[in-house]
Amino acid sequence: MKRTSAVTLIVCAVIGAAVGVVLDVALTAASRATFTPPYMLPILLVLLGLFCLAFAWPIRRAVRDPKAPRPDPFRAVRVAALAKASSMLGAATGGFALGLIGYVLTRPVAVGLGSLTAEIVTTIAGGVLMVLALIAEHMCTLPKDPDERESDADSAGAEPQF
Template structure:
């Protein structure tokens, strides 16, 4: 499994930014108040990031040999996928919050309460993104020298297997 690429995260953040700016543009164009995220959202994002890292730590200990307890490979894959998904969610929400913030700061008078909530969401999303990337790193094993060459049981050598 490949690690999450910076390009994918940048694209996710840009999409989130366009959506965030567009939402506020549409709302104010319709004469409504701008979108303000709940102050609970950044707290939840930080907790999700902490949980993702906490799930990845036992896997890292097993990979490095500091734990005598073996890790189920399916659990390791699930935690790695959680880390990948969390990094994308963090990038999208960071982009969304950045788009909302850009919209608020380009207005003649920026509402202070909304601005604080949007900045807190942006910070929470960046914490989630960083924690998810750390968790993804914790779940990766180093590449062996023979990973590029197929082994005797792997396809590509032209061997046939008979039972």
Template sequence: MKRTGAASLIVAAVLGGGAGYLFDQLLTSAGRPTFTPQISLPILLVALGVIVVLLALPIRRATQGKADAPVNPFHAVRIAMLAKASSLVGAVFTGVSLGLLLFLLTRPAEPSVGSLGALIGTAVGAVLLLVGGLIAEHLCTIRKDDDDKHPGAGSGAGGVDDSDTGDTDGHYAAH
């Protein structure tokens, strides 16, 4: 599994920003008020970011050799995927909240302080979720071994040197 790249995060944020702006545009063109998230959303986003990092810490301890028991690899993959999803969701929510904020700031009427505060709080909470996801993803990665650069060089299947058997498939030849 590859780590989350900056390009995918930027694309997610841009698409989210366009969706947020378009959503508010559609609401106002239908004569409805603009969308303002509740104050619990930024709190929830920050809490999710903290939880993801806390879930990744035991995996980091195990990869560093500081844990008492080994980590189940399936559990580690699930946490890594959760971290990846958290960073992408954080990018989307950052874009949506910034798109909503951009729409509010480009209107001729002055927006209320409550709307601005909720949108700015949501953007900050989303950025913290994004950062928490990236940190957790970093905590779930292990260092590459020197053998990972040149797989199969000098050894056959299972790490057994089969150069004396004449078999190039990595299996032992019958003598």
């Protein structure tokens, strides 16, 4: 499994921002109030990032400690997949909240401080989730088996057989 690339995270953030702007435009066109994220959302995003770190910590400890038994690779892959999905979710949610902020600030009507605060805090929490998930994904990197390293070195100098 490859690590999450910056391009993937940027694409998620841009798509999230576009969805945020389109949602607010549609709500305004329907003469409704713009969307304000609930205050529980940033808390849940940060908690998800902390859970990713908590799940990845035993894998990192097992990899770093030479006396510890080798960690279960399936568990490491599951935690890495959770971390990868969480980093993309954090980027998309942060982008979504940025889109909401961008639309609200470009309107000629004065903005309520409560809605703007919720959007700013959600943007920050999305960024925190993305960073914590990327750290957790890095912690789930397992070293290659000694047998695999030797076979890679042997196959690098050998001619291909057809």
